[in-house]
Amino acid sequence: MKSLSLTTAAALMASTAALAQVETRTVTFQNEGATLSGTLYLPENRGDAPLPAVVVTGAWTSVQEQMPANYAREMAERGFAAFTFDFRGWGKSGDLPGDVRFVESPAAKTSDIQAAFEFVATLPEVDADHVNGLGICASAGYMVDAVAGNPLVQRVGLVAPWLQNQDIVETVYGGKDGVAGLIGISQAAEAQGGDIIPAAGPEGAEGVLMPIGGYYYEADRGAIPEYDDKWNNAGWEGWLTYHPADNPRRLDKPLAIVHSESAAIPQGVQTFLAGFAGDATAQWLEDVTQFDFYDNPADVTRAADTVAEHFRLGLDG
Template sequence: MNKIALTAAASLMASTAAIAQVETRTLTFENEGAQLSGTLYLPEGHDGSVLPIVVVTGAWTSVEEQMPSVYAKEMVGRGFAAFTFDFRGWGKSGDLPGHVRYAESPAAKTSDIRAAFEFVATLPEVDASQINGLGICASAGYMVDAVAGNDTVNRIGLVAPWLQNEHLVETVYGGSEGVAGLINLSRAAEAAGGQIIPASGPEGAEGVLMPIGGYYYDADRGAVPAYDNKWNNAGWEGWLTYHPADNGARLTHPLAIVHSETAAIPDGVRAFLSGFAGEATLQMLEDVTQFDFYDNPEDVTRAADTIATHFKS
């Protein structure tokens, strides 16, 4: 692997991008028989010329109005068009097969990203030779798998990537017994036609996927009106048996990663890069939490600078 390491103190000059003035267009596209809802972001008053584009995807349980929208606007401010969308089973998009909603499905989300790449390549505002993918948190693994072997895509960037393997899954979810228990819960929920619980709640709340308060629970941050705030326990098995940290060898596209030792599972980044043989830029910021990467202006700016510079290389 040819890796360029960037430090927080001396990585890039401060961003010169002004706060983006954007115009948006609601668009729909299809994948595997379902209609997906998305948004195209362009500079305000765009003259119709073609632009490079970034397809932006977000964390688990998220909708496009959350962190994908934040980074889409950042990309527009740096000279790109951007596209966000709701995955099948979430937000404004259609259901997963079997009319299932709110189930985290790595296979389905990877397929949706591939369909999004194919869709944006047809848009008259887009330079089809300059299509890039940006995955945030859980969708980083999906983005890697959607880009791997995909000649439609030029470059890939990951921000605060949640890249897990079997060891990290057991570390996070209570060891082998904890994982087995959640897989049993998943199978029971699937047999019952689904079991929906709140995705976020206050710290210590019971019966909630993320009882931690913060981003998803704060109306001034991620608890936007469009957020479903739901989780289907039937999705646990697919999520826990998905190991994207093992998938580095699949990817040959130039890669940039922005992460922090104080964000979620940085060991997953190291595991992924150990198997990646291509060109990689890694920026590890100091003292940045996972949620900071979603919407804290200073940290978003630094991450967006690195990713945009990579896409323009």
């Protein structure tokens, strides 16, 4: 396993983001009986040759127009075909089984990512031999699950990954009693067909998933018209019992991670990397918060540089 410090990475990598424009195309694809809405990002004036591709996924509760779109544009500017989409139950995509929406389901989202890879590999603009995955925040774990053992995918990159295990879950969500209480809420919500609350709110707000202000609550950042801004309490059990930090050995693809000690649960990344036996590049940026990774131009650019270079290495093989 190899690890690059910020200084080393900066010395090795210059931004290759061109001044070229990016064009987009809205598409749909199917998974488990539902129609999912996606967007293909392509470099303008790209020629006729198929391009290496990147499937980009975002944080929990997010829609494709938020941080996934930012990174998809960065990838397209660097010469990749990039693809984003709304998971089932979110944004413009169809419902989960039972007409359920706004459930943060690791299993369902992993399945959706796998379906997205299958769809992208069929597109004429895409070089099906060079398809990669980029997961941001919560979807980092889903992305790892979706690419592990997947012959369609060559490499994986994770930005600001939220990789939790039981210890981290208990630390974040109020200890064993807090976790048990949330699982009880989840089971009650599921029994009654769902219990939907706001996803984002001002700091200290009650009855809100994320009462912290910031990205999801600010209209010029993540609080865009397309954002559902909803959370179904039925999703707590699946989320709290999902422990991707404990399962690094399932990943059989070269890995690049960009994170910061100032962002969310860096200990999860450290645990994951300690157990990962494959080829890994880790770039640790200084004083970058979780939300900075979503839309702060300088930090998004640095993260995009690292993962794009990682994906380009696959073109040599």
